[in-house]
Amino acid sequence: MRYQKIDSKLFVENRKRFVAQMKPNSIAIFHANDMMMRNGDTHFVYRQNSDLFYLSGLDQEEVVLVLFPNCPKGKKFEEIIFTKQTNEHIAVWEGYKYTKEDAAATSGVKSVYWLDEMDSTLNELILLADNIYVNTNENDRAVSDYATRDVRKAIELKHQYVGHNFLRSQSILKQLRMIKSSLELEVMQTACDITEKAFRQVLATTKPGMNEYEVEANVIHQFIANGATGHAYTPIVASGANACVLHYIANDQKLKDGDLMLMDFGAEYGNYAADLSRTIPTNGRFTDRQKAIYNAVLNVKNEAQQLLVPGNNLDAYHKEVGKIMTSELIGLGLLDKTAVEQMASEDIHLYKKYFMHGTSHHLGLDVHDLCHRYVEFEEGMVFTCEPGIYIPAENMGIRLEDDLVITSNGAKNLMANIPIEVEEIEDLMNQ
Ligand SMILES: [Mn+2]
DSSP states (O other), rough: OOOOOOTTTHHHHHHHHHHTTSSHHHHHHHOOOOOOOETEEOOOOOOHHHHHHHHHHHSSSSSSEOOOOOOOTTTTSSSEEEEEEOOHHHHTTTTOOOHHHHHEEEEEOEEEEGGHHHHHHHHHHHHSEEEEEEOOOOOOOOOOOOOOOOHHHHHHHHHOOOOOOEEHHHHHHHHHBBBOHHHHHHHHHHHHHHHHHHHHHHHOEEEETTTTHHHHHHHHHHHHHOOOOEESSOOOEEEEEGGGGOOOOOOBOOOTOEEEEEEEOOOOTTTTEEOEEEEEETTTTOOOHHHHHHHHHHHHHHHHHHOOOOOOOOHHHHHHHHHHHHHHHHHTTSSSHHHHHHHHHHOOOOOGGOSSSSOBBBBBSSSOOOOOTOOOOOOTTTEOOOOOEEEEGGTTTEOOOOEEEEEEEEEETTTSOOOOHHHHHHHHHHH
16 A cells, blocks of 8 residues: 555444444445446546445455454454455456455454355354344435445345345444544544645746646645545646636646636545645735735635534534625625625525535545534534635635644644745745
8 A cells, every 4th residue: 555554443443433333133244345447448546435444444346344243153253354365367467465364454353254255154144133234325415326336235135135124334434434533633634744745836836827737737746756545536726717617627727827726636645535725826926806805715714713613513604604704705895785684684695606615524534524414513523614705707716725623622723734824825936
């Protein structure tokens, strides 16, 4: 792996917490993600299933994790991994795959078997259980008509074991994955630090006349050179009015002198995501108008961060940030105070014309991390904070985004060292 070995204690603890939430006499089954066809005989770069990784640390295709607390067959069957047996052919063509010993050391699971033993073993265990926990993707923003290996296997199980009671692993995983342990925060900090290196490289190299994709190339260079697997999500490099297209990923336009450039990128390290947004002047100097709008976004961000505290919730938080943004937009002359008040009484919020997305989302193994949307903020939750103002008529969109962890005394910024003040950005761009 390109990342430093993650302490198996993380995965041991995660399984302990998961098992503690299972109903008595239950078995839980987790499958690795498929190798996805790209075209012809080539595959997309492999990415492990986040839940399987969370519970095992195993970063290889064709891996299955089975949990059966208090299994009547014996202690040895309480945690099992099945993995593909490697051979000389695989060694020559694909290289390294887990041995049983490596899979055990990585995950902390002692019982490791080859996959060809799975069907008979699993059948015996399932017949000893009343409930089967199956895993699906319950990210509430996910849109896909593709059935994951987890889903396909769950359908097979339902067909085969009609008398069993089927339960959702995700209702447990949602609770667990929202709260990050100190070991997870260490890995996430590394993802943020690598992202910082990329941004500093961008500040040192960006000039008018370059193409947006040249900026993207500087980012990925730093990511790969510093041990990241790559981007945690498709990067946005959007100059001028392109920044007003919220999911602009074409990144194929020339940087014009005098324009701003909005970037939204983050490294994926050890399967954990960083998520950064910065907006910089292509020529290294903000105009007065650009500076005024930039600082308005920065004010909103600084105030919003203060609201990332235990006991708050996403709904109340977003309402409050909307008020802060509204007052900044009035200050900039973009909204009229009287109109704002009139419309607010009809529950119409005029700020959404300039700021049409949410301020924060959970971050972790997934960039929009698995979560319950309607629970109170707690210590250990990691959120982005990313207000923006988008004005196509003025040829600019500005978004500023950091990643923060909620603690008992305020939000701790994992990106505190990444330049954000106007003066700092200008200084670094003009060195
Ligand atoms: Mn984000």
